[in-house]
Amino acid sequence: MPRYIVERxxxxxxxxxxxxxxxxxxxxxxxxxxxxxxTWIHSYVSEDKKRTYCVYDGPNPEALRCLADRNGLPIDRITRVTVLDPYFFK
Incomplete structure (x- = not known):
């Protein structure tokens, strides 16, 4: 399943x-x-609570946009991402 970061x-x-x-x-x-x-994995919230960076697994960006409308949430940007962590090279 693709993973996305949704900025709001x-x-x-x-x-x-x-x-x-x-x-x-x-x-x-x-x-x-x-x-x-x-699936909403988790979100990061800026200190002033004016921006969020939400991690989702989902079929496509259109599904994320549809759900944002249903949930009454804004979307600034959707970026498809992959995971890179310290264990990547092992």
């Missing part, structure tokens, strides 16, 4: 509370993603 901008900052309500929001997004065969 939240001009007012990302506001997901760190409690049960926030966990429920994240689970709804993950459940919706599953409808199109997309």
């Amino acid at each position: 901008t939240f001009p007012d900052g990302l506001a997901i509370p760190v409690n049960d309500e926030g966990a429920a929001v994240c689970m709804r997004v993950a459940d919706t993603n599953g409808e199109l065969g997309v």
